[in-house]
Amino acid sequence: MEIQKSETPSQATGRAAMKKELPKHYQDHRHVWVFIELERGQVHPVSLELLGEGRKLADKLGVQLAGVVVGPRDGVGTGPAIADAFAYGADLAYLIESPLLVDYRNEPFTKALTDLVNCHRPEILLLGATTLGRDLAGSVATTLQTGLTADCTELDVDVDGSLAATRPTFGGSLLCTIYTLNCRPQMATVRPRVMAMPQRVAKPIGRVIRHDLMMVEEEIVTKVLGFLSDSQSEDANLAYADVVVGGGLGLGAAENLQHVKVFARTIGGEFGCSRPLVQKGWMPFDRQIGQTGKTIRPKLYVAAGISGAIQHRVGVEGADLIVAINTDRNAPIFDFAHVGVVADAIRFLPALTEALTRRLAPRDHMKLVN
Amino acid sequence: MHIVVCIKQVPDSAQIRVHPVTNTIMRQGVPTIINPYDLFALEEAFKVRDCHGGAITVLTMGPPMAEQAMRKALTYGADRAILLTDRHFAGSDTLATSFAIAQAIVKIGDSFGAPDIVFTGKQTIDGDTAQVGPGIAKRLDLQQLTYITKIASIDRHAREITVERRSEGGTQMLKSKFPCLITMLEGVNSIRRGSLDNALRAARFPILKWSAADAGIEDLANCGLRGSPTVVKRVFAPTARAQKAMQIDTTDKTAGHVADEVVASIFTNQPSLEGELSSNGSA
Ligand SMILES: Cc1cc2nc3c(=O)[nH]c(=O)nc-3n(C[C@H](O)[C@H](O)[C@H](O)COP(=O)(O)OP(=O)(O)OC[C@H]3O[C@@H](n4cnc5c(N)ncnc54)[C@H](O)[C@@H]3O)c2cc1C
Numbered sequence: 199m200e201i202q203k204s205e206t207p208s209q210a211t212g213r214a215a216m217k218k219e220l221p222k223h224y225q226d227h228r229h230v231w232v233f234i235e236l237e238r239g240q241v242h243p244v245s246l247e248l249l250g251e252g253r254k255l256a257d258k259l260g261v262q263l264a265g266v267v268v269g270p271r272d273g274v275g276t277g278p279a280i281a282d283a284f285a286y287g288a289d290l291a292y293l294i295e296s297p298l299l300v301d302y303r304n305e306p307f308t309k310a311l312t313d314l315v316n317c318h319r320p321e322i323l324l325l326g327a328t329t330l331g332r333d334l335a336g337s338v339a340t341t342l343q344t345g346l347t348a349d350c351t352e353l354d355v356d357v358d359g360s361l362a363a364t365r366p367t368f369g370g371s372l373l374c375t376i377y378t379l380n381c382r383p384q385m386a387t388v389r390p391r392v393m394a395m396p397q398r399v400a401k402p403i404g405r406v407i408r409h410d411l412m413m414v415e416e417e418i419v420t421k422v423l424g425f426l427s428d429s430q431s432e433d434a435n436l437a438y439a440d441v442v443v444g445g446g447l448g449l450g451a452a453e454n455l456q457h458v459k460v461f462a463r464t465i466g467g468e469f470g471c472s473r474p475l476v477q478k479g480w481m482p483f484d485r486q487i488g489q490t491g492k493t494i495r496p497k498l499y500v501a502a503g504i505s506g507a508i509q510h511r512v513g514v515e516g517a518d519l520i521v522a523i524n525t526d527r528n529a530p531i532f533d534f535a536h537v538g539v540v541a542d543a544i545r546f547l548p549a550l551t552e553a554l555t556r557r558l559a560p561r562d563h564m565k566l567v568n
Numbered sequence: 569m570h571i572v573v574c575i576k577q578v579p580d581s582a583q584i585r586v587h588p589v590t591n592t593i594m595r596q597g598v599p600t601i602i603n604p605y606d607l608f609a610l611e612e613a614f615k616v617r618d619c620h621g622g623a624i625t626v627l628t629m630g631p632p633m634a635e636q637a638m639r640k641a642l643t644y645g646a647d648r649a650i651l652l653t654d655r656h657f658a659g660s661d662t663l664a665t666s667f668a669i670a671q672a673i674v675k676i677g678d679s680f681g682a683p684d685i686v687f688t689g690k691q692t693i694d695g696d697t698a699q700v701g702p703g704i705a706k707r708l709d710l711q712q713l714t715y716i717t718k719i720a721s722i723d724r725h726a727r728e729i730t731v732e733r734r735s736e737g738g739t740q741m742l743k744s745k746f747p748c749l750i751t752m753l754e755g756v757n758s759i760r761r762g763s764l765d766n767a768l769r770a771a772r773f774p775i776l777k778w779s780a781a782d783a784g785i786e787d788l789a790n791c792g793l794r795g796s797p798t799v800v801k802r803v804f805a806p807t808a809r810a811q812k813a814m815q816i817d818t819t820d821k822t823a824g825h826v827a828d829e830v831v832a833s834i835f836t837n838q839p840s841l842e843g844e845l846s847s848n849g850s851a
Contacts, residue, residue: 238737238738304711329733329734330735332714336662336699337702337705337712339663339699340663343663344663345663345798346798347798348662348697348699366696366806368586369581371586371593372586372593372804372806373803373804374802374803375800375801375802375804376801377798377799378797419745420711420745421744422740423742424741425738425739425740426741427737440844466845476755483754490696490754497838497840497841497844498841518838519837519838527815531813532812532813533813534809535813536813536837537813538812538813538816539815541826546823546826549823553831554845556828557828557831557835557842558842558845
């Protein structure tokens, strides 16, 4: 057999090895910031997860951790957002309140965040890799002409104090660590559920620093006409469910997904799927789990008829316990699952649902039996 | 209407393999495709042209072989194609990429009329950052409309566009103005089949190849490695889990018995889960 010619992914060995000489005008950049995502009055949990990471980075650097809250005036959500920032580890909060910030729009949010950065000069700025966070991070980084590393799975500070941001590359088959050498702030986004939720601080306190939004409505071209909430349609709270069952192509036909749904319903969990099912139209996209779908971090993940391709694996690795049901004993899913059953998922899922019901409601079951 | 669609030629990442010993990417023989997300953008551009007329320019930055992707786009029905290719672009991160593409779009404007809409896909399947679209919008001062699921209406005279945008927990209805940059979400349409006429035309069509200088870039400091604030310092394989799954033996057992064993091992591994599930789940 001939060994295929291989090559390393493009990397700047020469430049990366270069000693870092941060330009003078960046040298006074200090502190770690986390953008607290507030959309329609609700703090996105990814922001709290980021505060946990931000706290570790700030402690290593010996600097302060700040939460950045940008939202409407008179409080819808900004008060609780600041309280959350302190409760999850921030030392201070930067606040911009304006009636122009009721709904997310790129222009006023970019303006708010870039003004704050230019004024207070953070060293590191973290955002959630949500639709809002990615939209905002891209234009803020371009405005500030700085580096931005997307969808990181690990953040650390190296010996010389630089942010080492690790992210999957080549469809998750490899990881790479990325540095922002000569620009500040060093920016990174992280997807929901990739980082663990930190503990609440016992007696949270912090300082709030207010700023004005230097903008008027007339300057903003894009207007929000309306918002249709998902709760009016099917609500998929997949990313934050404690128990998730995922169905794959091994289920064979769309009808068989009922086993997945019945399992989820019985146990009070959520269901999702691998990508081919979305492509076949068997499930909506917001149920897709994996690299291009959702990252989940449940206490229990049951993978039924899923092979365990790398793109699926990266979305489920954070699960505490992975149970895999697959007819192929050599399926890659068994390489990272904790418990494996070589069985036909179509027949085994109903049995599992029943067994769980039996175990969880013993008294009810006894009644039935008697 | 003048529409520019930015596309990228990418390796079909489903077929990439990592060398088990050296942890390097084995690209040889891996086919290249147009980034799948960009096809949603291209089809949406066609739909706009169907309704409102005009021309579609496809633009890509890449190595000379990206010409294949351009010809494919012409087969689908694009009106002209520009390949931005120059060794000075090698090693560009998203900031440097958005710089070069934005410069090329300015140049396209000078040559063929300023675009009303610039389309990109949501993200690429190789870089996966979703940063280049917003970067281009910011550099060109275009209205930035990301994760668009639908173009609801276009008023050419008022130069207004109404779109639906996917956001956390719902759909936003936005009204904006030209010129704008739209990044299209996946699954919202499917690319039309190329016609035979277009295929014949595409085969001979003169694709414009622009160097950095052709695109009007004089100062190369913003391009390629020099223009990229981020650098990749280390590439490595994810650590394999030391242990394979504990296999539940299924020989000579009924599904019910095996299921009981699985349930038992679930709660041995996750004792706290049992209490939580009993209180909120089942029955
Ligand atoms: C850019 C890119 C992004 C991607 N993103 C994602 C993503 O986000 N999420 C994702 O999931 N995938 C993603 N993929 C696709 C991924 O590479 C795999 O193709 C996909 O995960 C496979 O899905 P599957 O395991 O359901 O199907 P298959 O690979 O077809 O596997 C089916 C499995 O079911 C088993 N089986 C068959 N019959 C039965 C039965 N009766 N009972 C039990 N088991 C049975 C088989 O042994 C097999 O292991 C992506 C791919 C690319 C290229």
